Amino acid sequence: MRDFLPAEKARRERVLAVIRDRYRAHGFDEIETPVMEEYARLHAGIGGDNEKLAYNVLKRGLDADAIAAAADDPSQLTDLGLRYDLTVPLARFYATHRGQLPTVFRAIQIAPVWRAERPQKGRYRQFVQCDIDIMGDASARAESELIAATLDTLDALGLEGGTVRINDRRALDWMLDSFGFGADERPEVLITIDKLDKIGPAGVAAELRERGATAVAVDAFEGFLTRPVTMEYHPFGERQIRKLLPGSAPDEVVAHLVGIGEAVAAARGGSSEGSPEVPLVFDPFLVRGMGYYTGTIFELAHPSVDYSLGGGGRYDGMIGRFLGQDVPAVGFSIGFERIVDLVPAADGGAAAAIVLVHDRDVPDGELLAHKAGFVAAGSRVRLEQRTKNLKALLERAAADGYTSFAAVQAGAAPGSLEVKPLA
16 A cells, blocks of 8 residues: 655546546446445455455454454454455445446446555555446447447557457357366366466466366367467457367357457447457457456557556356346456556646745735736646755656746736746
């Protein structure tokens, strides 16, 4: 959990303003949920490993005897917890307010979440998530809208060239089934497959054997991973998808993915399958660890870094746990803490920011009158008493985002100050 100095806070708010603007331009509406949710909801088995990282809140009024009696059962000690993501609270929000929401609801959530991580570069215990979600639409249009809005947001932040790796949990399940893995061993198999880009085909096969996975299935999977493949390039579309999957992939899943590609191509200025404008890449081994994904899954990539900048997927079963009936839902989250450091510095196009450097003897009334005049004209204004080291004062103001300054002496008439650039 971190503090932010003024310059860094201003940078973060500038990036957040761009994200909000682009999300709203694509028809999403911002909501807000409490920072805490009920313990049972946060630990319902749908949050994956994040549930283990949740900060739980001790029940009020417990005495030492009650705490000792319930020491082995956290659910008896706590009734609330800090949210570890924004998707579980959104599902509860939608189930609570469905009658007041449109049939297809497009939500923005931009807020901090908390996880008891081991702090390291890129991993924090408090961090901001920027989510957009669509509830009530089971068609490929929902994924297409999310991807188009996310790529547009990346462009608006000056990070053109982003791509989206995409897969479908149904394709993963079908692939594992075709190799011969049993349904009960899929979760462990997926954990190992998720390491493919780090340990390679041989490492994946070795770990699966070490885990005791079905031997015949491991052999078939290893053979598929190491099969000879032709080098011709296929852009995102049916040919690319079928080439990267074994045998005869399910037509429904392939059609769903192809439909997403065609819609995103149109949104990005392309016209059909095969257009080089489609920034999608089919990855049959993209897993994403959240247990609530039921269909399409995706991750946001950028050529400037070797890690993902966000991700999401379809979670059609989650809202039904709170509502009693299934509602289709899909979401995409930008990793704000990763993106904010990549965004280029401001180009100076913001409103004027002026430092009024005044002598000690200037009356307060005169200072406030000068300041009010600049504020009324649309400028941001800071008062600074002149110091012996004027250069250091001005350098600090420039670091805080101020662009100009004016010297103020006692008796100066309003509107008479000479404004000079800081640069």
